[in-house]
Amino acid sequence: MPHNRDVPWSDEQVEMPEDLLQKWECRTEWLDDLHWVQIAEGPCPGCDADISGYTSNEPGPIYRQLLEAEGEPGKGLQVKVPVDCNCGFDHKQKDAGGCGRSCIPICAVSAPPRKDNHQEVAEDGA
Ligand SMILES: [Zn+2]
Numbered sequence: 648m649p650h651n652r653d654v655p656w657s658d659e660q661v662e663m664p665e666d667l668l669q670k671w672e673c674r675t676e677w678l679d680d681l682h683w684v685q686i687a688e689g690p691c692p693g694c695d696a697d698i699s700g701y702t703s704n705e706p707g708p709i710y711r712q713l714l715e716a717e718g719e720p721g722k723g724l725q726v727k728v729p730v731d732c733n734c735g736f737d738h739k740q741k742d743a744g745g746c747g748r749s750c751i752p753i754c755a756v757s758a759p760p761r762k763d764n765h766q767e768v769a770e771d772g773a
């Protein structure tokens with residue numbers, strides 16, 4: 648998508664339209680058994696540049712919730728990832744580094760990779 652550099656800088660939180668949200672991608676990076684970072688990447692609702700943000704968790708009930716969901720799509724935990732436009736362009740505002748918009752895509756946290764992943768190969772009993 649082209650970066651619209653003519654968009655004037657404005658400090659505002661933009662409601663994410665549904666069709667724009669479709670273009671956002673989220674991924675979960677597990678730091679250890681309890682800690683994850685959720686990374687969201689997508690087009691800025693203001694200037695259309697590719698921007699990204701992240702949020703991280705505190706271990707606790709959230710983790711149990713995740714384990715119960717067992718990674719089924721749509722059943723996992725959803726988190727809001729606040730993203731400030733960080734397109735790097737100043738948009739006529741000195742040292743802004745972005746168009747000033749912020750948005751909050753909602754991402755599904757993927758379940759942690761399973762360590763006890765010893766799937767037994769079914770024997771054919773030939
Ligand atoms: Zn921009």
Ligand SMILES: [Zn+2]
Nearest residue numbers: 691694732746
């Ligand atoms: Zn922007």
